Amino acid sequence: MLSEKMEKALNAQVNAEFWSAYLYLSMSVDFAAKGMKGVANWFAIQFQEEQAHAQIFMNYVLSRGGKVTLAPIEAVPTTWDSPLAAFEATLAHEQKVTALINDLCHLAEAEKDFATANKLIWFVNEQVEEEETAQGIIDSLKMVDDSKMGLYMIDKELAARTYVAPAELTA
């Protein structure tokens, strides 16, 4: 049984994950419209990943006999000046999500809810990956600077990303 506080915090995280999904979908369609198919593809997959994160939290709340409450999703930005701007916004956003996950870990410990603390470990590790990946793409984009050929190559590389559902969800 989840405490009321824990249930509320997990539901807030479900909303945060859907907001992330919406943010990345917005980036995807922005770059699709600008003809950068690879960047659009990378963010479309990020959109799917964030929905999976929300689903993992929802499944978990349900597995503990809790109630999932879906709240409205706030509006997201709609345009970015460049892929670099979008990936910098991605890194900043993921750093915020990391802080949210850390807060959840603190709350789980305070509530002596070790099942939830244990579940959150997957997200702790996932956030390390999210930040590292965004930073890696930022580094590449900075390396090519304004080179059109460089951007073309990176766009091709990002086009190769495919979606793999997290094991946490398919298990």
Ligand code: MG
């Ligand atoms: Mg996420």
